[in-house]
Structures are given as C-alpha cells and as structure tokens.
Amino acid sequence: MAKNLAGRGDEAGPVASVSRFLERIEDVNESINAFCSIVSAEVLQRDASESLARWRSGTELSPLDGVLVSVKDTIAQRGQACRLGSEGRPDVPATTNAPAMEKLLAAGMIIVGRTTMPDHGIKATTHGGLHGTARNPWDPALTPGGSSGGGAASVAAGLTRIAVGSDGGGSLRIPAAFCGIVGFKPTHGRVPVTPGGPFDDIGHQGPLAASVREAAALLDVISHPAAPRTAPMVQGIDLSGLSYTVWQTDTIVDPAIQEGIDRTVATLAVLGGADVPRAANDLDRARALNAWEFTFRSGAAAAVQAMPPGAKMDPSLADLARIGASFTDHDRQAARDDRASVRRSVDELFHQVDILVSPVTATLPFAVGHDVPPGSDLTYFHEWSPWTHPFNVTGNPAISIPTGLSDSGLPTAVHLVAGRGRDGLLLQVAAQLEAALGAPPLPDLS
Secondary structure, three states: OHHHHOOOOOOOOHHHHHHHHHHHHHHHHHHHOOEEEEOOHHHHHHHHHHHHHHHHHOOOOOOOOOOEEEEEOOOOOEOOEOOOOOOOOOOOEEOOOOHHHHHHHHOOOEEEEEEOOOHHHOOOOOOOEOOEOOOEOOEOOEOOOOOOHHHHHHHHOOOOOEEEEEEOOOOOHHHHHHHOOEEEEOOOOOOOOOOOOOOOOOOEEEEEEOOHHHHHHHHHHHOOOOOOOOHHHOOOOOOOOOEEEEEOOOOOOOHHHHHHHHHHHHHHHHHOOEEOOOEOOOOOHHHHHHHHHHHHHHHHHHHHHOOOOOOOOOHHHHHHHHHHHOOOHHHHHHHHHHHHHHHHHHHHHHHHOOEEEEOOOOOOOOEOOOOOOOOOOOOOHHHOOOOOOHHHHHOOOEEEEEEEEOOOOOEEEEEEEEOOOOHHHHHHHHHHHHHHHOOOOOOOOO
C-alpha cells in the first residue's frame, strides 16, 4: 500500500508523482480552490529527488517517504505563514513546526501545499475565509463541506491521495462525506497538537484519504510515538464477536444517505457483527451540544481577542465571539458538568457495544456560499449534522467512509464510532465495510 502511495511501481517514484501533481494542479485548483498556497515546483522537485535517492540507497526515512501530502492552513510549518484562513492573522512566517508537521517532514513526506479553510475553521462548509471558497470536485457548484474542505477536495480531485486536516465538530468527517473519501478523527490526544489553541478541548487532527488503509498509514506517521500502530492492523478480522448499534435521532435524513446506512447495517450482519437494540434517541445530545457550544464559542472569543483591533473577520466568527465573551463562571461549570455527563453516557454505551453507526450528515452536498442547505429553515450545521460534534466533546475516535452515490451522482457516507483508544478496531471494521460496500471511484475531472 505504501509503495503504491509513493509511486514505487514507477522507476522514478516520487519524482514522477510530483511531475503529475504539477501537470494538474493549476487547472484543477482553478476550478475547486482546494489549495490556498502551493509549494514551488523547484522545491517539490528537489524534495522528490532527495526522496528518490533515499529509495535507491535503501535509506528511506519511513514507509511513506516521498508520498505527497497536503496540510490544512491550521498546521504550522517553519518559514510558511499559517493564517487559519483568517484575514485577522498576520502574514508572517511561522518560526516552529507544529507536531504533525514535524512528523510529516521526519517521515520524508513531500508537503505540496496548504489547503483552503473558512475563517478559524468555524463553519462546516468552506467559504468566507481569507482564501475564498473551496468547491466540490463532484460538482463545483456545491460545497465540499468543512472546515477541512480544501483538503477533502484535494483528495477527491486526485491531486494527493492523503491530506492532514483538523476536526473540532465534524471538520474531517463532514467534508469526507461530501467528497466521497475517508475522514478519520482519532481519539483525542492521539495526534499531538501545538498546545494553547482556543479549541484544544474539542480539537483533533487526523487524516483525509482515498481509502481506509491510506488513512491508517498517515495516522501512524502523525500519531504520538507511544500510540499503537494501526496500518498493520487494517487487515481482515473476524467480526463475529463484535456488536454494533445504530444511533437514531428525529433528524430527517436524505433517502440516499439512509439507504447507505441501511446497507451498512445489513453488511455488518453479513460480516458477522451482532446487532443490539438501537441507541437511545438523544445520547445526552442536549448536554453534548451545550458543552460543545461553550468550548466553541469561548474559543472563538479567544481567537478574536488575539487579533489586532479592527481586524477583518467572517461575521459568523464575530457573532460566536460575542456570545463566547459573555459566558460566566457558572456557564463554564455547567459546560464541564455536561461534558462529564456525556462522557459517562457514551462510555456506558461502549461498555455494551463495539461500534456505533449513524449518518454523517442528513443532507447531500448543497450549494456553495451557504452554511445550511438553501431553502431550509435551518440555522447552523449541527441541525443538518447532529451526529459529529458529540464525539469531539467525548474524544472518541470516529470515521466517515463512503457508501456509494445518490441517483444524482453525489457521494453518500456512513459514520462509525468506537470507544476511546480503540482507533485500530474502528479502522479494521471500516476497512472491511469499505471493501464490502465498494467505494465509489473518485470523480473524473479530465
């Protein structure tokens, strides 16, 4: 798998991969705006040549040496500006590498560019930020989701096979679902992040990938050294001893998405998983939302406070910050209590079952430039994706994998969640489901 990622079936390996990237990037990025900055051809060719020399001498730095990867504009790289998609952050080079960046470089991976995101990642779509609107490779009139929308679009467009993104409420899993790829949010803390960020309590970094096995390989690169390796574990396992449940809510789900959920459940039964009664409707959902909103809005307030006076920002960020700045100590304690309660509820669930199944979103990709589906009476993303943010509160690993295409040719997906620390099990189950369901091909942009 790693050999295929790095192009090792090709005598020129990473050099050929970089050449293919450079041939396509200008035309493709013009139509989808996946990248907000692209590394120069000179640097990419130099990095590829150095990697190829290591291959030929047998001194590769890792199994993914020479693999092309994009990174979200939240992940600092020394010498590059890290703007978080915000006009309010200074355009100055970072002086240090983020932990994930340090690991990518130490593994010999080739960073091809930084991907587009909304202002401070506050949306589940990708518009309104410093670098404009990212678009969905399946249909550029539609959103790729967010806030890691640029990274998901780069993978779906075939510019890279893997990307590193972040997830504070669904920001890996939602764009993965909208773009027909894999998005994995690891257990909180598995992937080290730069400390002191405004969204640390709910923030995760993880892989976007064209397949589960590629996601596992990238996860192993960026994970804490003490974390168990997952790539060797993504093999066929006996699911007969596992149990699963389906999380149902009163949210109306698009029929094509629901059909994919039903096929997932049926496939799990065929693979040998033991069905159990469907999960309670709320899973402490009201408390999860309160705990999540407190952290998210407080984080927005901290982010705005760090900006210079009069800085430009997305109006949604200003609105969130205004609410976050008004929170009291009582609000903080209530959010802590709610978080503890939700974690207990979810822990109890995963003492009974191994895997939770749900939709990622209730809707198919919708028009760019909107935070909610146009014509709906919705106001915020958690109304059309109520299943993702609770697991940012609890820190459980969660993954979005494709289930097929709707009649209109748009991707559908399923959301799988496991107990904290059981990232390897979740990836094993996801890989078997991916093989059984048959992932749709990536869109043809030729």
